[in-house]
Amino acid sequence: MGDSPAPATGHARHARRPSRFRSSGSSRGSGRRGRAQEIRPASLWSDAWQDLRGRPLFVGAAFIIIVFLAMSAFPRLFTSVNPFDAATCQLSDARQGVSGLHWFGTDNLGCDVYARVVYGARNSVVIGVTTTVATALFGGLLGLVAGFTGGAVDTLFSRITEIFFAIPSVLGALLILSVFRTGNVWTVVLALAVLAWPMTFRIARAAVITAKSQDYVLAAVGLGASAPRIMFRHILPNAVAPVIVVATINLGTFVAAEAGLSFLGVGLNSPDISWGLMIADARRRFLEAPGPLLFPALFLSLTVLAFIMLGDAVRDALDPKLR
Amino acid sequence: MGRYITRRLIQAIPVLLGATLLIYAVVFALPGDPIEALAGDKRIDPHIVDVLRERYHLNDPFLVQYWHYLTGLFRGDFGVTFAGVPVGEVMAGKFQVTVNLAMTALVIEAVIGIGLGLYAALRHGRAQDTLILASTLVLISIPTLVTGFVLQLLLGVRLKQAGLDLFPVAGVTGDLRGYLLPGFVLAGTSIAYLARLTRASLAETLRADYVRTAIAKGLPRRRVVGRHALRNALIPLVTYLGADLGTLMGGAVITETIFNLPGMGQQLFTSVYLREQPVVVGTVTFLVLVYILANLVVDLLYAVLDPRIRYG
Numbered sequence: 001m002g003d004s005p006a007p008a009t010g011h012a013r014h015a016r017r018p019s020r021f022r023s024s025g026s027s028r029g030s031g032r033r034g035r036a037q038e039i040r041p042a043s044l045w046s047d048a049w050q051d052l053r054g055r056p057l058f059v060g061a062a063f064i065i066i067v068f069l070a071m072s073a074f075p076r077l078f079t080s081v082n083p084f085d086a087a088t089c090q091l092s093d094a095r096q097g098v099s100g101l102h103w104f105g106t107d108n109l110g111c112d113v114y115a116r117v118v119y120g121a122r123n124s125v126v127i128g129v130t131t132t133v134a135t136a137l138f139g140g141l142l143g144l145v146a147g148f149t150g151g152a153v154d155t156l157f158s159r160i161t162e163i164f165f166a167i168p169s170v171l172g173a174l175l176i177l178s179v180f181r182t183g184n185v186w187t188v189v190l191a192l193a194v195l196a197w198p199m200t201f202r203i204a205r206a207a208v209i210t211a212k213s214q215d216y217v218l219a220a221v222g223l224g225a226s227a228p229r230i231m232f233r234h235i236l237p238n239a240v241a242p243v244i245v246v247a248t249i250n251l252g253t254f255v256a257a258e259a260g261l262s263f264l265g266v267g268l269n270s271p272d273i274s275w276g277l278m279i280a281d282a283r284r285r286f287l288e289a290p291g292p293l294l295f296p297a298l299f300l301s302l303t304v305l306a307f308i309m310l311g312d313a314v315r316d317a318l319d320p321k322l323r
Numbered sequence: 324m325g326r327y328i329t330r331r332l333i334q335a336i337p338v339l340l341g342a343t344l345l346i347y348a349v350v351f352a353l354p355g356d357p358i359e360a361l362a363g364d365k366r367i368d369p370h371i372v373d374v375l376r377e378r379y380h381l382n383d384p385f386l387v388q389y390w391h392y393l394t395g396l397f398r399g400d401f402g403v404t405f406a407g408v409p410v411g412e413v414m415a416g417k418f419q420v421t422v423n424l425a426m427t428a429l430v431i432e433a434v435i436g437i438g439l440g441l442y443a444a445l446r447h448g449r450a451q452d453t454l455i456l457a458s459t460l461v462l463i464s465i466p467t468l469v470t471g472f473v474l475q476l477l478l479g480v481r482l483k484q485a486g487l488d489l490f491p492v493a494g495v496t497g498d499l500r501g502y503l504l505p506g507f508v509l510a511g512t513s514i515a516y517l518a519r520l521t522r523a524s525l526a527e528t529l530r531a532d533y534v535r536t537a538i539a540k541g542l543p544r545r546r547v548v549g550r551h552a553l554r555n556a557l558i559p560l561v562t563y564l565g566a567d568l569g570t571l572m573g574g575a576v577i578t579e580t581i582f583n584l585p586g587m588g589q590q591l592f593t594s595v596y597l598r599e600q601p602v603v604v605g606t607v608t609f610l611v612l613v614y615i616l617a618n619l620v621v622d623l624l625y626a627v628l629d630p631r632i633r634y635g
Contacts, residue, residue: 163341166611168573171591175349175603178595256466260577263468264592279468286472287480297469305464312460 044241048317055317061309068303072122081115083273088112095289107278107292108285117299120273124303127185128255131192136247139197143204144239148212148231154205161198169195170260177266188267192254203246207239214238241318249311252304259300275300324626331622335615342611343396343604347389350600392604401608402601410605414587418609421586423499424578425571427506428513433564436514440521445548447526455522459515467574471508471581478504505582509575513567520563524556531555558628565621569614 052058071078081088089111096106104113146157176191177183211217212235220234261267262276270277275296282292358372358381376382380391395402401410443455528534529552537551576588587606594602625632 159337160341162338163345166338166342166569166614167345167607168569168610168614170574170576171588171607171610174576174592175346175595175607179349179352179354181354252464256468259466260468264576264580276468279472283472287476290476293472297472301465301469304466305461308464309460 044318048314051317052313055313057309058313058317061306061313064302064306065310068121068125068306071118072125075119075122078118079112079115081112083111083115083119084271088115095285095292098291104295105289105291107282108289113278113292113295116273116278117275117296120275120278120296121299121303123185123268123272123274124255124258124300127188127192127258128251128303128307130185130189131196131254132247132251134189134193135197135200135250136243138193139200140204140240140243142197143201143243144208144231144236146201147205147208147239148227148235157201158205161201164195164198167195170257173257173261174264174266177261183261183267183269184272185268188258188261191261192257196250196254199250200243200246204239204243207242208235211235211238245311245315245318248314249308252307252311255307256300256304324623328619328623331619335619338615339608339611340393343393343608344389346604346607347392347600348385350595350598350603351385351388353595353598356598392601396608401605404599404602410601413590413602414605414609417585417587417590417606420584421572421575421579421588423502424505424509424575424584424586425568427499427502428510428571429564429568431503431506432510432513432517432567435510436517437521437560439514439518441525441548441553443518443522444525444529447522452522455518459518462515463512465511467508467511467577468581470511471505471578474504474508475581505578505584508581509571509578513571517560517563517567521556521560524559525552528552528556554628558625561624561628562621565617565624566614568617569610572613573610 076082089106089109091110093102093106093110095108096102096110098105102112102114104117107113107116142157146154172195173191176194177187180187217230217234220230225234258267258274259276259279262274263280265280268274268277278296279293279300282289282296286293358367358375380388383391392402399411401414403409404413439455439459443452446452529548531552534547534552537547542551572587575584575586576592578584579586579588580592587610591603591606594606
């Protein structure tokens with residue numbers, strides 16, 4: 001954004017409510033519907049959506065993500081075994097290979113790996129989505145305010161983010177999580193979000209500063225619009241795209257980070273099911289029985305891959321310069 | 324040049340102060356008592372506890388403790404552990420392991436990443452290019468946790484069983500060979516990012532006017548790419564590599580755990596459990612310093628790579 005296409009699309013968009021841009025052309029005169037739709041200038045979002053639908057990368061990523069979302073919402077659709085029920089684990093069945101009964105074999109305690117992997121999806125998805133939303137809102141809003149206000153506020157927040165950037169993220173998360181005696185989903189979200197918001201802040205701030213000097217913002221200022229109105233109605237809709245792109249790509253990294261932290265023993269704990277925990281548990285007997293480690297690892301990689309692919313596709317669609 | 328370096332170093336001070344204060348506050352908030360942790364299961368003489376608390380300023384308020392630590396830091400004193408060993412000494416040995424690992428990773432990353440990116444850029448739009456793009460996407464997506472174990476199994480164990488003992492699987496061996504596999508695992512994601520960055524950067528410079536001029540002059544392709552395009556395309560790559568050094572050193576915990584390397588990440592991990600504030604804060608402070616210095620060196624390298632950039 002920032003070059004000639006951005007102001008044009010931006011203008012078309014913030015002239016009406018963003019949520020109605022798809023049908024805004026046809027809502028007034030139903031008689032001239034066909035023609036109105038032809039002339040209606042495509043907004044950045046509908047344009048991006050048209051573009052995305054045709055991309056195999058996007059379709060593939062969306063398919064994998066939908067499967068994982070379904071898995072985390074309704075794990076019982078995928079398996080009839082309840083891994084939280086200890087009776088389903090038979091120690092005498094420990095470390096069995098892949099079979100018709102146990103699709104992914106069994107782990108060290110004789111529990112069904114497939115059922116555990118399916119139930120593990122929920123924690124990964126919840127942590128990934130919550131952290132993403134939290135960082136996008138917090139970092140994005142701070143970035144909006146800092147970029148728009150400029151001056152001392154901007155300098156202060158930018159200095160603060162520099163401090164966070166200098167702290168190595170895995171070690172920082174490890175430290176924060178050590179403060180809590182037991183880890184759960186929310187402590188992991190907190191640790192990840194505390195360390196990840198500066199990145200969203202920087203991107204939002206840069207986008208806001210670019211949008212601030214556009215003609216339509218100057219016009220709004222000239223017309224006497226109030227600061228909040230300029231910020232939320234004129235700048236925000238035009239600066240949100242880069243934040244969304246980074247958020248999507250980061251979602252995958254958060255999922256991977258959760259697994260890493262749980263693997264190190266500071267993230268989730270048993271009896272919670274997490275792919276990272278499963279990998280940590282399977283580690284000791286890994287060389288004789290790699291299955292219990294490789295299957296959660298495969299699911300973990302697929303989830304991360306799907307979100308990174310989605311982010312890639314969304315970026316290509318939203319950035320007109322890359323077309 | 325000298326003034327620029329001074330200014331950058333002064334700018335680094337608030338970052339360093341902020342980071343140490345944050346880390347110190349988090350360590351301060353850790354549950355449990357360090358003296359109790361030191362004693363373990365044994366009952367400890369209350370008098371000794373008092374002496375120890377006094378010696379390590381544990382009775383002082385938070386900011387006073389922090390001040391004691393900070394003044395020590397400026398004298399180059401990272402403090403002592405509760406066992407009486409200077410933290411600097413504890414870190415030195417671990418530091419060597421992490422530096423070896425991070426440098427191995429950085430070299431692997433630079434060679435493979437730039438190589439792949441260069442190849443992809445020269446085959447722009449063809450099958451090889453697409454293949455490299457697709458494989459970097461997959462490489463970015465596989466967490467260290469996964470590549471670590473899979474490569475350990477395939478290259479470390481299965482290959483050895485097949486009679487080829489190329490890569491030691493765990494622990495520190497005398498030579499650097501033991502760092503090859505963990506280094507590759509640690510570099511994994513960065514290789515992919517660097518390859519993509521190289522490809523994009525080189526594709527851009529290959530379209531530049533001076534490259535067209537060089538071709539028109541009749542220079543051999545090797546020279547056009549190597550001397551004219553690649554050198555100019557290097558600038559973003561150097562930035563990336565420099566910033567990555569800090570990330571690699573700080574992000575090595577998981578790799579160190581998988582391959583059982585006694586580095587700084589492992590040290591930090593045990594110190595957090597033992598609640599040894601000086602070691603924890605010292606390790607992180609040190610890594611923050613590495614990050615700041617690496618970024619400074621990168622900025623100075625710009626001037627070497629691109630004569631148009633000058634620092635007054």
